[in-house]
Amino acid sequence: xxxxxxxxxxxxxxxxxxxxxxxxxxxxxxxxxxxxxxxxxxxxxxxxxxxxxxxxxxxxxxxxxxxxxxxxxxxxxxxxxxxxxxxxxxxxxxxxxxxxxxxxxxxxxxxxxxxxxxxxxxxxxxxxxxxxxxxxxxxxxxxxxxxxxx
Amino acid sequence: xxxxxxxxxxxxxxxxxxxxxxxxxxxxxxxxxxxxxxxxxxxxxxxxxxxxxxxxxxxxxxxxxxxxxxxxxxxxxxxxxxxxxxxxxxxxxxxxxxxxxxxxxxxxxxxxxxxxxxxxxxxxxxxxxxxxxxxxxxxxxxxxxxxxxxxxxxxxxxxxxxxxxxxxxxxxxxxxxxxxxxxxxxxxxxxxxxxxxxxxxxxxxxxxxxxxxxxxxxxxxxxxxxxxxxxxxxxxxxxxxxxxxxxxxxxxxxxxxxxxxxxxxxxxxxxxxxxxxxxxxxxxxxxxxxxxxxxxxxxxxxxxxxxxxxxxxxxxxxxxxxxxxxxxxxxxxxxxxxxxxxxxxxxxxxxxxxxxxxxxxxxxxxxxxxxxxxxxxxxxxxxxxxxxxxxxxxxxxxxxxxxxxxxxxxxxxxxxxxxxxxxxxxxxxxxxxxxxxxxxxxxxxxxxxxxxxxxxxxxxxxxxxxxxxxxxxxxxxxxxxxxxxxxxxxxx
Numbered sequence: 150x151x152x153x154x155x156x157x158x159x160x161x162x163x164x165x166x167x168x169x170x171x172x173x174x175x176x177x178x179x180x181x182x183x184x185x186x187x188x189x190x191x192x193x194x195x196x197x198x199x200x201x202x203x204x205x206x207x208x209x210x211x212x213x214x215x216x217x218x219x220x221x222x223x224x225x226x227x228x229x230x231x232x233x234x235x236x237x238x239x240x241x242x243x244x245x246x247x248x249x250x251x252x253x254x255x256x257x258x259x260x261x262x263x264x265x266x267x268x269x270x271x272x273x274x275x276x277x278x279x280x281x282x283x284x285x286x287x288x289x290x291x292x293x294x295x296x297x298x299x
Numbered sequence: 300x301x302x303x304x305x306x307x308x309x310x311x312x313x314x315x316x317x318x319x320x321x322x323x324x325x326x327x328x329x330x331x332x333x334x335x336x337x338x339x340x341x342x343x344x345x346x347x348x349x350x351x352x353x354x355x356x357x358x359x360x361x362x363x364x365x366x367x368x369x370x371x372x373x374x375x376x377x378x379x380x381x382x383x384x385x386x387x388x389x390x391x392x393x394x395x396x397x398x399x400x401x402x403x404x405x406x407x408x409x410x411x412x413x414x415x416x417x418x419x420x421x422x423x424x425x426x427x428x429x430x431x432x433x434x435x436x437x438x439x440x441x442x443x444x445x446x447x448x449x450x451x452x453x454x455x456x457x458x459x460x461x462x463x464x465x466x467x468x469x470x471x472x473x474x475x476x477x478x479x480x481x482x483x484x485x486x487x488x489x490x491x492x493x494x495x496x497x498x499x500x501x502x503x504x505x506x507x508x509x510x511x512x513x514x515x516x517x518x519x520x521x522x523x524x525x526x527x528x529x530x531x532x533x534x535x536x537x538x539x540x541x542x543x544x545x546x547x548x549x550x551x552x553x554x555x556x557x558x559x560x561x562x563x564x565x566x567x568x569x570x571x572x573x574x575x576x577x578x579x580x581x582x583x584x585x586x587x588x589x590x591x592x593x594x595x596x597x598x599x600x601x602x603x604x605x606x607x608x609x610x611x612x613x614x615x616x617x618x619x620x621x622x623x624x625x626x627x628x629x630x631x632x633x634x635x636x637x638x639x640x641x642x643x644x645x646x647x648x649x650x651x652x653x654x655x656x657x658x659x660x661x662x663x664x665x666x667x668x669x670x671x672x673x674x675x676x677x678x679x680x681x682x683x684x685x686x687x688x689x690x691x692x693x694x695x696x697x698x699x700x701x702x703x704x705x706x707x708x709x710x711x712x713x714x715x716x717x718x719x720x721x722x723x724x725x726x727x728x729x730x731x732x733x734x735x736x737x738x739x740x741x742x743x744x745x746x747x748x749x750x751x752x753x754x755x756x757x758x759x760x761x762x763x764x765x766x767x768x769x770x771x772x773x774x775x776x777x778x779x780x781x782x783x784x785x786x787x788x789x790x791x
Contacts, residue, residue, distance in 0.1 A: 153466070156727035160469055167476050167491070175488045183752050185483035185490060188745045189752060192479070196472040199465055208462040222518040222722065226715050229514075233711030236702070245695065253693030256521065267688065275699070285703065 163293045166198050169274030227252035240290040241279075245272035304426065307654025311662050316359050319352065320659055323360035324666045327367020332375055338368035342630065354637040355652045359659045361633055363666070366418065366609050369568065370667050373410045373602055377692065378403060380516045386568035386605040388512065388732050389576040393590060393597030400593050408538040409595060410602045411668060413550045417603030418664035420554035421561070421610035425657055441750040442761040446771035448744045451570045453775045454577060456733055457782055464782060467733045470724075474699035474737025475744070484746055496786055497709040506710050507738055509697040510717035511731045516754055518694045518722050521761030522688070545587065546599035549579045561611025568608035569736060610660050617653055 171193060174186050232248040239247070249268035258264040279285045302756050310316060323345070330341040345364045349357035372387040377394035390410060397406040439447075452475075456467035480491045481501025492498040533545045553575035560571035579600040588594045616627045617636075639645070645653045721731060755761040761771050 152727040156724060156729050157465070157469075158474065159723070159727075160729075163473070170491055170493075174483075174490050177486060177488070180750060181749075181757050183749050183757070185486050185488045188748075189476070189479050189490065192472055192476050196469065196476065199469040199472060203465055203469065218522070221521050225518065225691070225694065226522070226719055229698065229715045229718075230712055232698060233715070234707040236708050236711070249691050249695060250696065253687050256687035256690060258685075258687040259531075264688075271692070271695075275695075279703070 150202065150206045153203050153207030157200050157207065161197065161200035161204060164193055164196035168197065177230045221255055225252060228252055228255070237288060242269075242272045242289050243291065245275060265272045303650055303654045304658070306650050307656075307658035310355050310651045310655030311359065311658035313546040316356050316655065316659065317662070319356045319360040320363045320663055321666055321670075323363025324332050324367040324370075324663055324670060327369075328371035328374075328670065330364075331368030331371030338365050338372070339369040341365075342633075349633065350637075354639050354649070355655045357637065358630070358634065358639070358652060358656055361630060362656055362659065363663045365627075365630070366606060366660070366663055367667060368401065369605055369609050370411075373414065373605075374407060376676065377406045377410060377598070379689075380512075381753050382508070382512050386572050386608070387601070388530050388569070388735065389572040389601035390598060390605075391512075392576065392601075393592070393594045396591065397593035397598065402593070405538055405542065406593075406598055407540065409546055409598045412538070412543075413546060413553075413599040413602040414606040415664050415668040416550050417554040417557060417606040418610055418667070419661060420551070421558040421607035422657070422661035422664065424555070425610055425614065425660060439767075440756060440765070441747040442765050442768040443771060445744060445747040445751055446775070448740045448747070448770045450771050450775040450778065451574070452733070452737060452740060453779045454570075454574055457577075457778045459464040463728075463730060464779075467730050470730055471733040474734035474739075476742025477507065477734075478738045479745075484742060485749055495709070497707060501742075502738075503701065503705060503710060503711065504739060505704060506701045506714055507717060508735060509701055510714040511526035511735065512719035513693055513697040514714060514718035515721035517690045517697075518718060519725060520690065522722070522726070542714070545595045549575075549582075549596040549600045550603040552582075553579065553600040553604040554607040557607030558611040560604070561608025562614040568605040568612065569739060570595075571608035571611075572601035572605040573732060575600040577778055597646075606664070613656065613660070617656065 152270070171186055171189050174189065176184060176186065207260075228248055228251055232244055234248070236244045246268045248272060250265050253264040253268065254261065276287065276289045280287055280289060309364060311320075326345060327338070327341050331338060342361055342366050345361060349361050351357075352360065369386060372382060373390045373394070376382040376387040377398050378390035379390045380395040382388045382391055394406045396409060397403070432530070454470050456471055458462055480498055482488065482499055483490055489499060553571075555577050557568070557571040558576070561568060576597060577589075583590065583594065583596055587596065590597045612627050616630060618733065639649055639652055698711050698714060701714060704710070732770045751761050752758070755764075761768060762772065
């Protein structure tokens with residue numbers, strides 16, 4: 150399958166999903182014909198037509214989809230999600246150190262201890278800069294709850 | 300007006316304000332250079348400091364942060380292909396290939412000089428024509444703004460290259476769709492929030508840009524073996540007379556284009572840089588380096604245009620009180636916090652602020668050039684960081700850049716989702732810039748269309764009854780159809 154056709158199919162699915170959510174937009178009685186649903190409806194129609202066009206008539210010169218190694222990027226995305234989940238409970242420094250250290254190792258950093266030290270130094274520097282340099286009040290550690298953090 | 304200019308010179312050249320200008324430019328450049336932190340974050344971070352200063356000094360400093368961050372953003376675009384802001388996206392199209400080709404110093408030097416010239420030309424235009432240009436802007440109505448936005452979106456799709464037009468249009472539509480997420484601006488009705496309260500305010504622009512550019516680039520460089528970030532050391536500036544000759548006309552044209560695009564509310568530096576890139580792509584002789592492969596014009600044009608547009612965007616802000624972009628919207632908030640109301644009365648009530656900011660625009664460009672050119676070799680040392688250490692840093696700065704604006708961890712999860720989608724689409728050769736532009740203009744476009752329909756009593760006649768609107772829409776149609784028609788003519 151060509152890249153255009155595959156991309157067109159993905160975006161066609163997105164447009165159809167988008168269109169299926171339009172009826173969920175609440176409607177209130179207004180005198181104007183342009184409502185909260187008008188623009189989404191127009192976009193859903195145009196988007197669906199364009200995506201279908203790509204599926205039916207993909208550009209002939211487009212290269213085929215290559216097989217790629219997704220392991221490391223997927224691990225990094227997983228670490229990002231974990232960072233989002235643990236940022237508040239663990240505090241900025243621990244969560245950032247863990248994220249950086251595991252990311253360094255995922256991407257092939259050989260010296261584990263050196264990577265851990267770099268991660269800790271960077272995380273501490275960021276935490277201190279944000280908190281004391283720029284006056285942003287963040288949870289640096291799990292036990293410290295500073296006023297003003299969301 | 301001469302009296303005003305003298306007041307501006309007196310204000311801008313006071314020792315205190317020059318010092319704040321240097322601080323603002325330095326802070327903006329450093330923050331803007333970091334992937335994930337753009338002008339909006341930079342200005343937001345500087346507001347607590349600026350609020351302690353007198354109005355003229357504080358606003359001069361924040362304006363300096365703004366164009367300093369745009370200037371700095373081009374550095375991360377060129378070296379890492381990770382634009383901190385949408386207005387430097389076009390710079391990465393040729394700047395990054397040039398850097399990967401072992402010429403990062405040349406790319407950075409061209410960007411620095413083009414930004415300086417663009418900013419200087421725009422500052423002179425601003426100084427000379429501010430009141431008259433304000434009159435031009437005043438004559439625009441909602442219908443014209445709507446038509447202009449259509450033109451901007453269509454132009455980006457049309458300039459996307461052979462075989463890419465349908466994909467670019469589709470990505471524009473996707474961007475427009477994403478802009479409809481959140482509360483409807485007029486009626487406050489929730490749209491596409493899927494029951495998540497975090498989506499009521501819509502998707503953050505910064506989040507989308509960081510996820511689809513900085514994060515996606517970091518992930519793509521792992522996926523593609525040949526996509527190693529250049530680690531060449533920069534020993535000095537490598538721009539020769541030939542490069543300067545090639546860049547000069549593009550810089551001149553793009554500066555003027557950028558300024559006039561920038562002064563239109565809702566347009567701004569992103570459209571200016573993309574339009575400048577697109578038009579120079581068409582004007583470039585066939586003998587020069589192709590665009591997208593490290594063209595000198597491809598770096599110079601968007602850089603001149605985005606700096607000129609950043610200056611131009613102050614015209615609607617200062618004279619009409621209308622922000623032309625998200626960044627100038629933050630600046631508008633800062634003006635109001637000072638008790639200074641931008642608008643036609645600013646000339647009369649706060650001449651020191653009005654003219655001081657205008658004169659400091661030019662002075663800021665001098666400071667940026669003096670500061671950036673000698674520092675380029677040092678700034679570029681970021682490339683020496685090994686890839687297993689650099690890429691997680693890019694991801695971290697991107698996440699923190701977004702988190703520090705919203706303090707909401709939901710945004711980090713959204714970024715992960717958008718980054719995966721962006722990687723997939725970029726691997727399938729779908730362009731991201733049209734999506735970003737669609738996203739930026741979506742809300743404004745809907746608002747202006749709605750207002751136009753209200754003015755014209757729910758009738759669509761304004762599309763052909765108002766000559767200016769009709770003219771802009773015809774230009775948009777011509778821009779969209781021109782590439783297809785010329786291809787058909789060539790086949791015959």
